Amino acid sequence: MSSQPQGSQDHTANFRHSIAIASGKGGVGKSTVAANLAIALAQMGDRVGLLDADIYGPNIPTMMGVHELPPPEDQKLLPAEAYDVRLMSIGFLVPQGQPLIWRGPMLHGAIRQFVQDVRWGDLDYLVVDLPPGTGDAQLSLAQTMPLSGGLIVTLPQAVSVEDARRGLEMFRTMEVPILGVVENMSYLTLPDGDKVDIFGQGGGARLAEEAGVPFLGAIPIDPEVRVGGDQGKPIMVSQPDSPAAVAIRNMAEALHSRLEGGEAGGVAIEIED
Numbered sequence: 001m002s003s004q005p006q007g008s009q010d011h012t013a014n015f016r017h018s019i020a021i022a023s024g025k026g027g028v029g030k031s032t033v034a035a036n037l038a039i040a041l042a043q044m045g046d047r048v049g050l051l052d053a054d055i056y057g058p059n060i061p062t063m064m065g066v067h068e069l070p071p072p073e074d075q076k077l078l079p080a081e082a083y084d085v086r087l088m089s090i091g092f093l094v095p096q097g098q099p100l101i102w103r104g105p106m107l108h109g110a111i112r113q114f115v116q117d118v119r120w121g122d123l124d125y126l127v128v129d130l131p132p133g134t135g136d137a138q139l140s141l142a143q144t145m146p147l148s149g150g151l152i153v154t155l156p157q158a159v160s161v162e163d164a165r166r167g168l169e170m171f172r173t174m175e176v177p178i179l180g181v182v183e184n185m186s187y188l189t190l191p192d193g194d195k196v197d198i199f200g201q202g203g204g205a206r207l208a209e210e211a212g213v214p215f216l217g218a219i220p221i222d223p224e225v226r227v228g229g230d231q232g233k234p235i236m237v238s239q240p241d242s243p244a245a246v247a248i249r250n251m252a253e254a255l256h257s258r259l260e261g262g263e264a265g266g267v268a269i270e271i272e273d
Contacts, residue, residue: 015049015126017148017259019179022170024163026132029184030153031059032229033219033248034129039236040245040252042084046124049079051114052089054131055107056100061091065232068092076119083237086121088114111144125259133163134170148259149179151216156183156203164204168211179216179255181208186218189243214258216251219244 021034031054038050052060061067064085069092070078079086090110094100102110120126128145150171154164164181171178183204187195198221208215219225222244228235235245 014120015123017124018126018128018145019255019259020128020130020145020147020150020171020176021153022130022150022167023132023153024134024165024167025160026057028132028153028155028160028164029219029225030132031063031129032225032234033151033153033182033184034127035060035063035229036234036236036245036248037252037255038085038125038127039083039234040249041125041127041256043236043240043249044252044256046256047122048084049086049088049120049123049126051126051128052087052091053111053114053128055090055102055110056131058089058091059229060087060089060129062232063229063234066092067096073119075117077114077117078119082232083234086123088118088120090114108144115145134166139170139174143174147176149177151179151182151255152207153182153184154204154207155185156197156200156218158200158203160199161203161207164207165211168207168213178211178213179258180214180251181205181211182216182251183218185221188221214254216254217247219247 021030021037023030035050038048042048050060050064052058064082064087066080066082066087069080072078077088079088080092081087090100152164152167154160168178181204185199186204187197189195204218205215220243222235222242224239224242225235225244228238235242236248239245
């Protein structure tokens with residue numbers, strides 16, 4: 001199964017690279033990684049967009065501290081912007097807290113609109129925050145957008161790794177290049193410098209080794225990551241020199257080097273004017 005959408009036409013390419021951030025289950029910090037990774041790429045000087053494709057749980061507006069879109073222009077939605085990252089989310093279009101009870105075709109149509117009817121402008125990277133899991137929604141989303149590669153976020157614990165493995169297989173089934181595995185909430189550093197492996201140890205690295213894909217690194221537990229997300233000021237902005245921010249920056253640099261070096265496959269996303 002190819003990630004190239006069916007019926008695609010020859011339009012002007014706007015996105016040089018697209019990165020899907022996925023997880024086998026919720027609660028692993030996937031959206032936090034997506035938001036901070038997008039900011040890290042922007043801080044490197046790249047033109048970056050962040051698409052919140054987690055339709056049923058859109059958290060990006062809260063995490064980025066933006067809750068409204070600019071007025072439309074020529075029947076095109078304009079993305080919001082925060083920290084030099086262009087943003088689009090269903091959370092901008094529905095009242096906060098309102099549930100969306102949509103079947104697959106409605107979700108598929110919404111994502112197509114977010115890609116084709118948003119005036120993103122030219123981007124070096126579009127970071128896509130996918131819903132958790134590996135169901136019909138994920139398949140539909142990945143088929144809608146040709147992807148340069150996918151990234152899996154997991155906790156170190158065995159049950160999280162088990163679900164993350166399914167996410168890796170999802171990308172392989174759709175012939176999406178796997179950019180790597182990120183281990184989030186890897187450990188907690190105590191005031192005396194000792195590290196505590198609250199959720200186990202090394203699960204992400206083992207998964208990457210077993211799957212034959214890159215291990216992009218481990219992000220430590222830091223209460224400021226949660227605080228920043230709640231306050232709309234992610235850790236890449238609030239504390240850019242913290243261990244968590246440094247780990248994310250290293251991941252962004254690794255992804256940048258790989259994609260700019262042409263190691264990952266994928267095709268350019270094309271937008272109809």
